[in-house]
Amino acid sequence: MEVGVADTATPDIVRKAGVTRGALYHHFADKTDLFRAVAQGEAKAIADHIDRETRDVTDPEMAMVAGSNAFFDAMLVPGRVRLLMEEAPAVLGHAEAVALTRANGSEELRDGLTEALPDHTPEHIDALTNLLSAAFDRAALEIAYGGDLAAYKDAMHHLVGDVLGGSAKQP
Amino acid sequence: MEVGVADTATPDIVRKAGVTRGALYHHFADKTDLFRAVAQGEAKAIADHIDRETRDVTDPEMAMVAGSNAFFDAMLVPGRVRLLMEEAPAVLGHAEAVALTRANGSEELRDGLTEALPDHTPEHIDALTNLLSAAFDRAALEIAYGGDLAAYKDAMHHLVGDVLGGSAKQP
DNA sequence: GCAAATACGTGCAAGATGTATGTAAATGGG
DNA sequence: CCCATTTACATACATCTTGCACGTATTTGC
Numbered sequence: 004m005e006v007g008v009a010d011t012a013t014p015d016i017v018r019k020a021g022v023t024r025g026a027l028y029h030h031f032a033d034k035t036d037l038f039r040a041v042a043q044g045e046a047k048a049i050a051d052h053i054d055r056e057t058r059d060v061t062d063p064e065m066a067m068v069a070g071s072n073a074f075f076d077a078m079l080v081p082g083r084v085r086l087l088m089e090e091a092p093a094v095l096g097h098a099e100a101v102a103l104t105r106a107n108g109s110e111e112l113r114d115g116l117t118e119a120l121p122d123h124t125p126e127h128i129d130a131l132t133n134l135l136s137a138a139f140d141r142a143a144l145e146i147a148y149g150g151d152l153a154a155y156k157d158a159m160h161h162l163v164g165d166v167l168g169g170s171a172k173q174p
Numbered sequence: 175m176e177v178g179v180a181d182t183a184t185p186d187i188v189r190k191a192g193v194t195r196g197a198l199y200h201h202f203a204d205k206t207d208l209f210r211a212v213a214q215g216e217a218k219a220i221a222d223h224i225d226r227e228t229r230d231v232t233d234p235e236m237a238m239v240a241g242s243n244a245f246f247d248a249m250l251v252p253g254r255v256r257l258l259m260e261e262a263p264a265v266l267g268h269a270e271a272v273a274l275t276r277a278n279g280s281e282e283l284r285d286g287l288t289e290a291l292p293d294h295t296p297e298h299i300d301a302l303t304n305l306l307s308a309a310f311d312r313a314a315l316e317i318a319y320g321g322d323l324a325a326y327k328d329a330m331h332h333l334v335g336d337v338l339g340g341s342a343k344q345p
Numbered sequence: 346g347c348a349a350a351t352a353c354g355t356g357c358a359a360g361a362t363g364t365a366t367g368t369a370a371a372t373g374g375g
Numbered sequence: 376c377c378c379a380t381t382t383a384c385a386t387a388c389a390t391c392t393t394g395c396a397c398g399t400a401t402t403t404g405c
Contacts, residue, residue, distance in 0.1 A: 009264075012361060025385045028363070085268075093180075093264035097256075097319050126322065130313075130329035137312030138305040145304060148268050151297065158301035165336040183392065196354045199394070 004082030008038050008090050035094060042091050042103055049077040049087075050106040057111070067115050067163070070108045074139060075146065075156060084147035088140050109136050112163075119167040131166065138162055175253030179209050179261050206265060213262050213274055220248040220258075221277040228282065238286050238334070241279045245310060246317065246327060255318035259311050280307050283334075290338040302337065309333055 013034055017024050031037040056073035060066040078084050092100040113132040120128065142155040184205055188195050202208040227244035231237040249255050263271040284303040291299065313326040 013363095014361080023385050024362090026383070029383060029385095033363070034361095089263045089268065092260045097260065097315065126325050127329055127332070130316075130321075130325050131332065133316060134309040134312055134326075134329055134333055137308045141305055141308030142301075144268065145301075150301075154297050154301050155305075158298055158305055161298070161302065162305055162333075162337065166333065184394095185392085194354050195393090197352070200352060200354095204394070205392095 004086060007085065008034075008094060038090075038094055039099070042087060042095065045080075045083055045087055046103040046106065048080075049074070049083075050108075052077045053108050063115060063118065067111055068160075070111050071139070071156070071159065071163075074108050075143060075152065078143035078147065084143050088144055104136070104140070108139075112136060115163075115167060135163060135166065175257060178256065179205075179265060209261075209265055210270070213258060213266065216251075216254055216258055217274040217277065219251075220245070220254075221279075223248045224279050234286060234289065238282055239331075241282050242310070242327070242330065242334075245279050246314060246323065249314035249318065255314050259315055275307070275311070279310075283307060286334075286338060306334060306337065 013024055013027060016037070017027050020027075027037065031040065053070050053073040056076075057066050057070045060069045087100075087104065091103060095103075109132055112135055113128060116128050116131055116135075117125075120131075123131075138159060142150075142159050146152045146155055184195055184198060187208070188198050191198075198208065202211065224241050224244040227247075228237050228241045231240045258271075258275065262274060266274075280303055283306055284299060287299050287302055287306075288296075291302075294302075309330060313321075313330050317323045317326055
């Protein structure tokens with residue numbers, strides 16, 4: 004989380020953990036497998052946080068705003084953005100990386116789009132969900148690297164608002 | 175481009191190039207520096223292709239469609255997406271990676287947004303450009319990993335259309 | 346024509362990963 | 376309660392990789 008997985012050697016890891024490399028390779032197949040476990044833990048922490056913040060919100064639109072805010076909140080943990088958005092795709096591959104973040108509010112997003120755009124095919128909804136999810140990720144990334152949180156939150160709400168309320172032609 | 179930078183050792187590289195590792199380390203500071211050169215070459219190839227395809231299109235809206243199509247075309251080169259969108263951020267860092275892709279049509283995108291949303295602040299336009307650019311990137315990524323090209327092109331046009339024609343409130 | 350910079354090639358040293366091997370502790374069936 | 380098996384480590388090693396130091400040939404420029 005501090006220096007990145009490439010610059011973290013297994014001897015450093017086990018030293019901090021107070022065990023030996025033997026223990027590490029007993030519990031994990033290789034260094035990538037250990038990284039996978041860490042990444043899954045971070046992804047779950049984010050998903051749990053979003054769940055907590057949206058559980059008691061009944062109105063769908065309010066829930067999406069709450070979920071969006073919770074997502075940005077969770078992404079403020081130092082190193083989390085780089086770990087999940089930059090390192091995970093490179094280390095674990097695209098498929099695993101998207102599976103990790105699949106839980107992070109994209110369901111709510113898809114539901115909202117399905118409701119707002121009833122005339123579109125599920126494939127189209129899926130693609131849109133993916134693209135908006137990518138925009139969320141980029142916003143978090145930019146914020147993590149010094150971008151203005153409020154500005155990106157605004158732009159993101161602008162984007163989602165346009166798509167949900169926009170007059171898109173049927174496919 | 176075929177197996178990724180992490181699984182490509184410098185002895186393999188120089189063997190294919192017909193030189194020794196000494197030559198490599200004479201021309202490049204380290205392996206990352208070599209990767210940087212390759213990534214810059216790929217980014218330039220994409221930018222050039224987009225330029226060629228949009229140079230003769232006068233209508234702004236048509237130019238943006240042409241640019242979008244050219245972008246997706248250029249991203250079909252095997253390995254290019256992974257190199258630029260997955261490995262570059264992890265290897266070169268976020269700042270360098272965005273600088274690399276900054277040229278890839280994001281200027282046209284920003285111009286289009288500025289024209290369509292004259293009441294918004296430049297910061298807001300910049301953020302929106304970034305988010306839409308991220309959506310473009312994700313679309314290319316999904317297409318590269320087996321996603322339906324036409325579906326993602328459609329969704330992307332839907333997204334851009336909504337933002338350009340949407341009724342977003344002023345900030 | 347010569348000095349300096351450039352363009353390589355060779356050899357080496359440090360470090361990293363993964364695996365093979367050995368040992369102690371926990372578990373579970375009879 | 377005892378023994379066998381599995382689990383949970385630790386140690387040592389072999390392989391690979393990177394980057395640097397050093398040596399040499401070629402080109403450049405005054």
